[in-house]
Amino acid sequence: MSVAILRELSATPEASQRELARSTGVSLGKLNYALRALVDKGWVKVGNFSRSQHKLGYAYLLTPRGIEAKAKLTKSFLARKMREYDALREEIEQLKREVGGG
Structure with a gap:
């Protein structure tokens, strides 16, 4: 959730909390x-x-520490998603071998 909020704040610092809530789900x-x-x-x-x-109104501005944190969180998020993707792909390949489809 933090990555999505930081991304939205970076893109639209003048957005209201209601708008930010809607855009981040x-x-x-x-x-x-x-x-x-x-x-x-x-x-x-x-x-x-x-x-x-x-x-x-209010503007929510990322500080230099916030920009750094956003970059680290994004990198961590992407690494986790790539591991999940690789594991899922391997599981699919294993299932194909088990049913004789690959």
């Missing part, structure tokens, strides 16, 4: 909880900005 409460944790870790900085004359 998590509940608003879960997103709020995760954002607070990311701020506490120093990976995200919250800044105020004016969306219009009558409304105050």
Whole structure:
């Protein structure tokens, strides 16, 4: 979940929490909880900005530590997915051999 949130924040720092929750597929409460944790870790900085004359909004900006964390999490995520892919492919090949299809 952290990778998806960091990716979305990087792409759209001005998005509302509701928009971020929708785009990452998590509940608003879960997103709020995760954002607070990311701020506490120093990976995200919250800044105020004016969306219009009558409304105050927030920007969620990745800090340098957040950018580094995003890169590490992405690398770890991709490595895990590649291992899963390799294991699944091997399992499929084994099943093909068992049924005589390969």
